[in-house]
Amino acid sequence: MTFKTKLLLITILPLIAVSILIGGTTYYQSRELINAQTQAVEQRILSAKRQEIRNYVSLALTSIEQIYRExxxxxxxxxxxxxxxxxxxxxxxxxxxxxxxxxxxxxxxxxxxxxxxxxxxxxxxxxxxxxxxxxxxxxxxxxxxxxxxxxxxxxxxxxxxxxxxxxxxxxxxxxxxxxxTDDIAREVAAIHADIAGSIRQTLLVTFMITLAAIVIAGLLIAGVRFSEQRFADSRLKELTNRIFQVQEQERKRVSTELHDSISQLLVSVRYGVEMIHSEAGSSPDLQTQAAKCLKTLDGTIAEVRRISRDLRPSVLDDMGLSAALGSLGKEFQNQSGIVVNVTADQCQTRLSEGAKTALYRVVQECMTNVARHAGASEVTISLKVGQHSLVLSVEDNGVGLPRPLPRSGGLGFRNMRERIETYGGRLTLSRRTAGGTRIWVQMPLDKQLAKAA
CATH class of the missing domain: 3.30.450.20 (PAS domain)
Known part of the structure; x- marks a missing residue:
């Protein structure tokens, strides 16, 4: 066996093995991710339907309550x-x-x-x-x-x-x-089929590239291996980005349904109860009961709006990233008692909607980690927009990261990093000198959008 043949075998066999391993791993992990995402979507929709049913029953009870009682x-x-x-x-x-x-x-x-x-x-x-x-x-x-x-x-x-x-x-x-609930099954099946189609396409393209690489391995061994690695990384990022997009679309749909449908129904019911309250001056018992109903309705409306805002904050779509970060910081401070300082420049139209969502979700994940693990009393959120890129930092004065510093972080950190890398950004995790944790993000601005602006 000649040296050239040995070299080809040494190159081709690992290439084949690695390609099979990448394809199998990609397929397995993607299937697991599909199952997790579809189950999460199904649970969210089912939970929304449960709440919707409760609201309809409450509406019916309100309609017959006086007759039933008196x-x-x-x-x-x-x-x-x-x-x-x-x-x-x-x-x-x-x-x-x-x-x-x-x-x-x-x-x-x-x-x-x-x-x-x-x-x-x-x-x-x-x-x-x-x-x-x-x-x-x-x-x-x-x-x-x-x-x-x-x-x-x-x-x-x-x-x-x-x-x-x-x-x-x-x-x-x-x-x-x-x-x-037959619409839930159809929607979940559509999401499953969409992601499964992307997986099949990825596997097919990977297989075709592997065959082409074997044919020209004698001439471009090093180049083919490098190109294959970059291609696989690109496809995996596209798949991850697609999953995030599907998740955001579903969150936005459910949030819109809650805000535009359930919330409006509750407000309509509240107007009716408020009218009963104002007209019940001669019946103190009825007036008291109406006041209790108004209080319950106010709490229910606030809870529906909170759930809708957590799923997809409307301020992000209506007023932009800067206002959304300010609203998130204020809400987190009210809920947790932790002081939040927000300084955010306006991005205007120099950032795509997907990139704005990715940055917002990163800050949201950071705030969740602070509430769960940091033991902090103060958080600082800073967003500075330059000529060609922006810098986002989230710092807290809590207990800080464990030593030694984890190289890749947990699942939440990896999800944040993948979101940012999808839009060409870079995310780092570090300890502050004064104590606490710092998340730093740098993301390039969209040149076409910036030029148009």
Missing amino acids: EPGGREAAQARVKDILQHLTFDYDGYFFVYTLDGTNIVHPKLPHLVGGNWWDLQDDNGDYVIRNLILAAQAGGGFHQYVWHKPSAGTVEEKLGYAILLDKWGWMLGTGLY
């Missing part, structure tokens, strides 16, 4: 009025309320009127689940959720549904509603 005209008349209200109280395309007595007899069902009057205690869905029985048990347990399959009116098919039931104990009624 029973004007007697119990039978009050029950008839409540049935009529719930019969016409619908939402979205397939949203409605149903009522059963505790023995399983249906008395209200707007979409399936043939169920009214029948006893459905032993009704089973296609999976063998005792639907009505389990919903009544959930209501008797203090109110709760139950997953089952049910007829979807708009599609005419049987789909997965998340139901929620509460007990009107004075009348012995189970009041319930629910949302169909």
Whole structure:
């Protein structure tokens, strides 16, 4: 065997082995990441639906509360009025309320009127689940959720549904509603298919490049190996960036739904309760109850807005990175009691939306780490914009990093670094001389955007 042949084998075999290893590792890690991301998306959407269902039930209770409590005209008349209200109280395309007595007899069902009057205690869905029985048990347990399959009116098919039931104990009624969850499965499947397609494309391109490298290995051994490494790194960064983009898109969608839909519904309900409060001057009990409802609604609206802001702060899209960092620092200070000093220059249009989001998420992760681990009393956030690049630093006066200083940091630090490197930036982690931790980021400004500005 000649020296040239040995050299080729020594070069090609490791190249093949490394290519297989990179492909396998990329595939395995990507699959794990896909599963983690899709599960996280599914949980976020399901949590949002649970909250939405609770809000609809609260809305229904508000609509019938006075009749249920006071029973004007007697119990039978009050029950008839409540049935009529719930019969016409619908939402979205397939949203409605149903009522059963505790023995399983249906008395209200707007979409399936043939169920009214029948006893459905032993009704089973296609999976063998005792639907009505389990919903009544959930209501008797203090109110709760139950997953089952049910007829979807708009599609005419049987789909997965998340139901929620509460007990009107004075009348012995189970009041319930629910949302169909088939859209969650479709959305998660679309995200999964999108990322899986990127993985297949990456693996295919890696395989083709490997074959080409084997053919020309005798001429460009060193160059091919160097080029392959850079290419693999580039594809991995693209995949990571795509995952971050999908995550941000989903956060923005859920945040918008909370802000534009649920929050507006709650505000509308608050106006109604406020009108009741103002008109109830002759009834102190009613006025007191309305005041309690207003207080509860104010807390609920604030919580919905907080969740929406945590998912995707609207100030970042509306007013820019500088204002978003100031808002984040103020909110963190109010929640944790840690003093936050923010000094941020305006980026205007010299930074892409993705880069602004990446910088905001880095600061958000830093603040989370400070609250959990630093034991600090003060945090300083500084954003300085130069002619060609910007510098972001986050410093705290806490306990600092452990010794020896970790070379790569934990998962959170790696995620921050990958976000910044996606946009050509550089992130470092260090200890402050006076004690505490310092995160430093340098990112180039977009030349085309800066030129346009």
